[in-house]
Amino acid sequence: MRYVNIAPNVRSSALGFGCASILGSVEAAAAKRALFSALDNGITHFDLARSYGFGKAERFVGTALKGERHKVTLVTKCGIEATALASVLSPLRPLVRRLRRWRRSSSIDAPRLSKPAPILGTGYLLGRVPLSGSSMQRSLHVSLRELMTEYVDVLLLHEPPDCGRFEELCEVATRLKEAGLVRAWGVSFMTCNLAKMGSLEGFDIVQHEFVDDPASLGLLHEGRKRAGRVVFSPLHRQSARVAAPRLKSAREALQSAANRYPGAVILSSMSSSEHVIQNCSAFEE
Numbered sequence: 001m002r003y004v005n006i007a008p009n010v011r012s013s014a015l016g017f018g019c020a021s022i023l024g025s026v027e028a029a030a031a032k033r034a035l036f037s038a039l040d041n042g043i044t045h046f047d048l049a050r051s052y053g054f055g056k057a058e059r060f061v062g063t064a065l066k067g068e069r070h071k072v073t074l075v076t077k078c079g080i081e082a083t084a085l086a087s088v089l090s091p092l093r094p095l096v097r098r099l100r101r102w103r104r105s106s107s108i109d110a111p112r113l114s115k116p117a118p119i120l121g122t123g124y125l126l127g128r129v130p131l132s133g134s135s136m137q138r139s140l141h142v143s144l145r146e147l148m149t150e151y152v153d154v155l156l157l158h159e160p161p162d163c164g165r166f167e168e169l170c171e172v173a174t175r176l177k178e179a180g181l182v183r184a185w186g187v188s189f190m191t192c193n194l195a196k197m198g199s200l201e202g203f204d205i206v207q208h209e210f211v212d213d214p215a216s217l218g219l220l221h222e223g224r225k226r227a228g229r230v231v232f233s234p235l236h237r238q239s240a241r242v243a244a245p246r247l248k249s250a251r252e253a254l255q256s257a258a259n260r261y262p263g264a265v266i267l268s269s270m271s272s273s274e275h276v277i278q279n280c281s282a283f284e285e
Contacts, residue, residue: 034271203227
């Protein structure tokens with residue numbers, strides 16, 4: 001496994017484990033096996049959010065990795081949370097997973113790159129929290145409790161509609177870093193919202209979806225001159241490309257993403273040991 005420095009005091013595996021599917025489309029037993037397989041294969045970067053797993057993924061991952069805290073880079077986000085309805089519907093997750101499996105098995109799918117199903121539920125299961133200094137602090141303290149840790153390595157703004165209160169958020173982030181509660185902070189966004197993000201200056205880390213069109217790449221490179229980078233959804237984005245047939249496997253897709261973004265963490269969801277081993281092979285020294 002290769003490792004990269006994404007902030008002055010944050011070192012991470014070049015491949016990150018995306019936790020969006022945990023307790024959603026991936027059941028607890030399989031998720032736990034995948035997490036431990038990731039550790040065994042050198043992955044140290046685990047990406048979470050308050051909204052993942054119907055709001056329960058942070059506690060699940062925190063419990064699973066409690067004895068390994070000194071080895072891992074924990075990333076979480078603020079700004080989007082699971083709703084009360086998500087908690088009500090949480091016990092129905094096994095039924096929803098079975099329905100999804102039945103629908104997939106009864107349809108004829110085109111060949112695809114190996115990747116788990118997307119997170120269950122959008123919209124009414126997730127709610128946006130207005131970003132402010134106080135809401136960011138409240139969200140962080142909930143995350144620290146759920147993750148059972150005294151600090152997170154990276155705190156990200158979760159797909160903010162804009163960065164209109166950036167100065168206030170930056171001041172609070174600086175205080176959180178000085179207090180040792182956060183090592184680095186940044187923003188995570190879909191590339192379609194790039195124009196709303198401003199210059200991206202002032203963030204320690206910029207996390208965005210995979211993109212390879214020249215116009216967006218130019219803006220991204222210009223906007224993060226000093227920030228570390230994390231890139232997510234490389235398998236999903238590349239599998240949708242016209243040129244995708246030349247990518248024979250998830251390994252090649254991940255290698256292509258790593259070559260496109262040297263020095264970045266490439267983030268991918270992994271639902272089984274097989275996914276983990278296959279994906280890690282793209283990041284061998």
